[in-house]
Amino acid sequence: MTIGHDSKIIELRNVTKIYKKNGKKITGLNNVTFSVKRGMVFGLLGRNGAGKTTAIKLLLGLLHPNKGELFVLGRPPSDVKAKQKVGYLPETSYLDREFTAKETLLFYGRFFKIDKAVLLKRIDELLSMFGILGYKDTPISAFSKGMAQKVAIIQALLHSPELLILDEPTSGLDPISQREIRDFVRNEKDKGKTILLSTHFLDEAEGLCDHLGILHNGRLLRYGAKDKLLQIRSTYMLRTSEQCPADIIKKYQGTKNTAGEIEIRIGLNEKKEIFAQLKEHKVEIIEFYRERERVSDFFSRVLLGADDE
Ligand SMILES: Nc1ncnc2c1ncn2[C@@H]1O[C@H](COP(=O)(O)OP(=O)(O)OP(=O)(O)O)[C@@H](O)[C@H]1O
Numbered sequence: 052m053t054i055g056h057d058s059k060i061i062e063l064r065n066v067t068k069i070y071k072k073n074g075k076k077i078t079g080l081n082n083v084t085f086s087v088k089r090g091m092v093f094g095l096l097g098r099n100g101a102g103k104t105t106a107i108k109l110l111l112g113l114l115h116p117n118k119g120e121l122f123v124l125g126r127p128p129s130d131v132k133a134k135q136k137v138g139y140l141p142e143t144s145y146l147d148r149e150f151t152a153k154e155t156l157l158f159y160g161r162f163f164k165i166d167k168a169v170l171l172k173r174i175d176e177l178l179s180m181f182g183i184l185g186y187k188d189t190p191i192s193a194f195s196k197g198m199a200q201k202v203a204i205i206q207a208l209l210h211s212p213e214l215l216i217l218d219e220p221t222s223g224l225d226p227i228s229q230r231e232i233r234d235f236v237r238n239e240k241d242k243g244k245t246i247l248l249s250t251h252f253l254d255e256a257e258g259l260c261d262h263l264g265i266l267h268n269g270r271l272l273r274y275g276a277k278d279k280l281l282q283i284r285s286t287y288m289l290r291t292s293e294q295c296p297a298d299i300i301k302k303y304q305g306t307k308n309t310a311g312e313i314e315i316r317i318g319l320n321e322k323k324e325i326f327a328q329l330k331e332h333k334v335e336i337i338e339f340y341r342e343r344e345r346v347s348d349f350f351s352r353v354l355l356g357a358d359d360e
């Protein structure tokens with residue numbers, strides 16, 4: 052089967068997963084349907100226990116659904132040809148702490164039958180990309196959490212997968228490590244890679260994802276393009292140069308950002324008036340846009356109304 056440019060890289064059709072624990076049934080996923088097309092960065096959001104990891108493990112063929120069907124690159128998740136094209140970062144890292152970074156990556160590289168010379172080169176490239184080449188021969192036990200997470204991500208990338216599945220890639224990391232990993236995801240997105248990531252950091256979803264899904268008690272409450280899901284507000288943001296006169300700043304309650312520019316929030320009916328004033332004073336307008344709901348507000352709005360649905 053050939054996969055076209057806009058084809059579905061991931062597809063879930065009415066998927067239900069019920070766990071059984073001590074004779075009790077626990078819902079993991081409840082009749083979930085969604086798809087992810089090539090080149091999308093899809094953010095799976097939801098509170099603890101919402102079903103994010105369950106969906107991911109089903110896509111990796113690590114779990115099997117009670118009902119419904121799943122497809123990865125047009126194949127069932129258990130198909131070896133599908134598995135070969137997926138890179139996976141688990142929620143909890145399973146790295147053997149006695150091994151060095153290089154030993155760990157060589158070990159995983161062998162799973163994918165990568166030629167040893169090619170593999171050694173790729174390991175060095177990826178370690179260097181994440182700034183940890185100097186720690187190649189250091190045991191994982193001596194790594195910080197952020198460094199170990201980078202090794203786990205490199206492990207998921209070794210075989211140049213078409214689809215990357217990252218389960219909470221920045222959880223528990225310091226802000227700098229979080230930023231490095233987000234920069235890496237953005238870079239992969241720019242290269243056109245398809246990425247599914249779960250996260251509790253809603254600003255991360257805001258910055259990285261173009262599509263979102265919100266899971267709650269195993270049900271998919273919302274799903275779609277971020278631009279379509281987030282409500283358009285009735286306010287505008289205006290960013291001007293620092294030359295903006297003090298009386299205008301005062302009148303519209305403008306604030307100075309870290310670059311010294313002036314940011315002003317205005318209503319629809321104030322647009323004409325302020326543009327005329329700025330023109331009169333020859334103030335440069337750097338940016339002007341209609342405000343949208345933040346992903347964090349969208350998340351709260353959907354979850355607050357969740358029990359009525
Ligand atoms: N192996 C298991 N046995 C029994 N129940 C499970 C198992 N794994 C998950 N569950 C249950 O399934 C539901 C969904 O869990 P899941 O781990 O998919 O949530 P999650 O959205 O990934 O949460 P988190 O944000 O905490 O990682 C929860 O109620 C959880 O307790």
Ligand SMILES: [Mg+2]
Binds near residue numbers: 103104105142218
């Ligand atoms: Mg999880």
